[in-house]
Amino acid sequence: MTIKKITLCAYVLFLALSAKNLSASENESTLAPQNESQAYSFFEIGAVARAYTPLFNSRDTFETDSQPLTLRFGIKWDNGIFMNFGNFGTRGNGVGYNFYDYGDWEFDAIVHLGLSGIEIGRTASVADFRFGLRATHYSDNGVFRMIASPVSINSDDDGFYLGSWYVKNWQIRNWNIHAITGASYFSADIMDNRYSTFFFIPERPEFPNYKAGQGVVLEFEVGASYALNRDWVFEASLGQTLVSDAIFDSPFVDKRGQTYASVGIMYVF
Numbered sequence: 001m002t003i004k005k006i007t008l009c010a011y012v013l014f015l016a017l018s019a020k021n022l023s024a025s026e027n028e029s030t031l032a033p034q035n036e037s038q039a040y041s042f043f044e045i046g047a048v049a050r051a052y053t054p055l056f057n058s059r060d061t062f063e064t065d066s067q068p069l070t071l072r073f074g075i076k077w078d079n080g081i082f083m084n085f086g087n088f089g090t091r092g093n094g095v096g097y098n099f100y101d102y103g104d105w106e107f108d109a110i111v112h113l114g115l116s117g118i119e120i121g122r123t124a125s126v127a128d129f130r131f132g133l134r135a136t137h138y139s140d141n142g143v144f145r146m147i148a149s150p151v152s153i154n155s156d157d158d159g160f161y162l163g164s165w166y167v168k169n170w171q172i173r174n175w176n177i178h179a180i181t182g183a184s185y186f187s188a189d190i191m192d193n194r195y196s197t198f199f200f201i202p203e204r205p206e207f208p209n210y211k212a213g214q215g216v217v218l219e220f221e222v223g224a225s226y227a228l229n230r231d232w233v234f235e236a237s238l239g240q241t242l243v244s245d246a247i248f249d250s251p252f253v254d255k256r257g258q259t260y261a262s263v264g265i266m267y268v269f
Contacts, residue, residue, distance in 0.1 A: 044072040048264030089178040091165040092145040108134040129153045159189030180221040195250035215246035
């Protein structure tokens with residue numbers, strides 16, 4: 001991480017702390033009503049099995065994997081610092097600082113995963129951890145969230161990432177049902193490290209040269225969870241992702257999208 005990036009992150013955190021103080025002053029004068037800004041914590045452990053159509057070159061129509069030990073946890077302290085990973089039916093999670101609340105809106109500085117790493121044969125790209133700003137709006141049984149991150153923590157090519165999701169929830173007796181729709185934009189600098197072939201040429205010369213441009217991924221998911229008792233929860237989901245031409249044209253990719261299904265059981269502490 002370069003001095004320039006450290007300086008930029010420090011400056012954003014300084015602005016965040018300043019905004020937090022302003023938010024606190026407004027709260028004292030009752031100018032800004034609060035929502036969903038209280039401290040929380042959760043911890044889940046269980047097992048999840050998945051089946052999916054591989055996006056990257058594969059001889060298989062479907063692939064399966066299982067996570068016999070799946071951990072999910074989240075915590076938010078009164079001072080605004082939070083960590084949130086993997087809770088069912090949400091998007092846009094990470095580690096960060098909630099610096100401002102106004103009405104049904106929350107604003108955070110966040111470190112999150114932009115693109116996960118991939119492995120093809122003996123070669124691999126590196127996961128892209130990013131620093132940016134997150135805005136979340138809460139409405140009746142629905143959440144809209146957006147992340148804009150111009151800084152990559154572990155890559156020299158920052159690029160720009162923009163993601164947005166809307167999650168709708170319904171409670172039907174003991175069933176909690178959710179639907180998610182989302183879109184993520186990746187600049188060409190980010191796409192290069194995953195879909196361009198120049199990164200892999202020394203290891204896989206059989207791939208033709210390809211330089212990816214900016215790309216978009218669309219996402220749709222429906223899922224449900226059912227409380228078996230006070231501690232155990234059953235969950236299942238079905239989803240589809242669709243990729244833009246810049247991704248589909250990569251020699252690594254042989255499908256326009258990816259379909260996935262998962263089923264699991266979790267113990268909630």
